Structure formats: C-alpha cells, structure tokens
Amino acid sequence: MTNIHVCTAQESQYVDMEICKQPRTEVAKKATTRMVVESLVDQLLASNLISNERLFDQIFYNKDIIWIQNESFNGHLFAKANITDQLKTKTNDFMMYMPTNPIVYEVNGEHYHLITRIDSTRAKPNLERLSQVPKAILSAARVNDLLCSIVMRFYETYLEDLSTSDEAKQENAKLINFVEREFKQFLQAVSELNDYHLNWHPRGNGHELLLELIDNLQLLKSRPGKVIIDFSNAHGYIVVEPSYRFIKQDGETVQAL
Structure with a gap:
C-alpha cells in the first residue's frame, strides 16, 4: 500500500463525523497479516453504508472488538495518538500500535492510530466473542478473531440501523432479508471452517479461506444504490441502501440524497 488517502463523510443530509485516513507509504515487506485488517477498515469506510459515527462507536473504538x-x-482497533506509546507490553516493550510510520486516521480533527501488533493466523476465530463480556489484554491481536468480529459487528449494526422504526423495517424488508441471509451463511461457513481445520495447523490454509469468505460477501463490496441479484428469487434483485437513511437527528427523519 502506497500513499493511501481516504476521507469519508456521508453524502446526505445526515450530519456525520469525518474520518480521514492520512497519507503514508508502506515500507514493511512482510506486513500482510496486519494489512488485511487495515484493508477491511478502509473497505467499511469506503462502503458508505453505515454512518462514520456508528462505525467509530460500534467497531473502531469499541472494547467488544x-x-x-x-x-x-x-x-481498541483505533487508539488516540497521544497515548499509543503507553500501550506496550511491560516485559519487552512490544508496542501494540506502530511507533514509527503509524497508520493514522483523523477523526473529527483528532488523530488515532490503527492497531498493528496482529498475528496468530493459526488461531481460529471465536464466533461467540461478541456475546461475551469483553476482557482487556496487553498482547497481540489475533487476526482471524479480529476480522470476524469486525465483519459480524458491521452486519449487526447495518441491520439494526435499517430497522429503527416499523416504517424503516417495511421499506427495507427485502434488503433486510437478504442481509440477514448472507450474514447467516457467513457464520455457518466460518463455523464449518473451524470444524474442518480443527486447530488451524501451521500448514493449513484456514486464514486464506477466511479471507476468501469475507471477500465474497456482497454487502461489503456494495455502495448505496448498487443493485444485487437475489439468487433466492429467480427474478429478484435488491437495491442497497445506506443504513443511516432513517436515523433521526434533532427529532427529524434524515433522508439520504
């Protein structure tokens, strides 16, 4: 990744926080493990399907993840730039966030760093983690667990925001059904992957297969207005909508442009 710059704020009447990824040049030659997390974060921001505020509160800066x-x-996934040097192991000073050439996102003018100490491709994802009480750690994040938690929370948040009222549920019924079905299929596929790979042994390809599952998710590749063929219905299609379309601010329903 070279000289990346991403800046998003939802293009609607919804007044959202601004999240801008700062330009940087990737110099590490073997950073593929953490880069898949960085790529997923950028993909969620670019999708414009969930408000930046909700992405920040539910995923980027949330202890559940x-x-x-x-x-x-x-x-969390993000940490405030001015305290990242305090987030390191006590025995050997391993930093959880990159001390030099960090991956920086500006959130409403304040700098945050993306977690970069990520490893353990051999550890299978825990699909129950989001339903458990979060526990604080001071060690490297496990990449498969982190990827699944991010994807799961994205689907949960999107569905929740599409269902803010009876009116929203009715208007988004086809879209909600499609997203719920794709989410269920993803969870089932990961569960089967966990069973098949047992302990995700060193010579296994569980991590690569998980990345393929995520890459094939239609919702994550969508943008507002995209038409998706619904294969559960021979003549059906789904129009993807931004989930903040019915979010209320100052007592008024916001309609996306």
Missing part, C-alpha cells in the same frame, strides 16, 4: 489496556490507558 478489541480492548488493549495498560493501567489507565485504553486502546
């Missing part, structure tokens, strides 16, 4: 803690200092 990951919770890095050292005494009174806390970090």
